[in-house]
Amino acid sequence: MENNMQFTADVKARSIYISRTFKAPLANVWRAFTESELLDRWWGPAPWRAETRLMDFRPGGYWLYAMVGPGGERHWSRVNYLIVNVHKNIEAEDGFCDEDGNMNLNMPLTRWNNIFSEMPEGTRVEFKLLFSREKDLETIVSMGFEEGFTQGLRQLEVLLAEG
């Protein structure tokens, strides 16, 4: 599959930058990020899938969903939408929670800025992830990587374990 994904991790700045351009109109890409029925179809990296419990897409609203594993296990996450500029960008914070959406504040929060741009070849989506709270870099790197990345890593571990 053609792939123009850029992925840059900057441990020092505790940030991750991801960019990819899709051959699709901006309006469709926007829908895929903002309509839970669509999010559920791509957000969970296979064999995991995202399952929305509540979607309230607006500044101050949130998305509550579970990552459902192949064995039916559920890891709940919540995305708090902070700033929404339609067809331009979404700023949000993302963390772990229980099934009722109560955030687990012992786990790191990830700050997101998703930026959408119309390009000649399609729509570019940039993800700027900042792994941070007020804590110092040491905590963020050691915890942020170990815990904040757990979701992705756990999924990948399962994926690899299943061959």
Place this chain on the structure above:
Amino acid sequence: MRRDVFQAIADPTRRAIIGLVAMQAMTPNALAEHFNTSRQAVSKHLRILTECQLLQQQHAGREIYYHFNPAKMKEVADYIEPFRRMWESRLDQLDNLLDTLT
């Protein structure tokens, strides 16, 4: 331990030490001259960096030289790799989904 490596590189002084040693092997005294901290503080950083294998010691007579261990640094990059692949998989799925939207 990975955790130790990340803790080690989270500290700005230790990153500076890695930067210096990566260019040439150095003794603790030579390193200490680059920093405003005490010799003891530099020794502590060196101990942490050595314990997590980012640096390696080599004895030359009475001197100890510290070398950079690039293989260990690669582990840090490798650690991020699963996260990168998770994103790749996720965005591939988005790509496929977008093909179905009209």
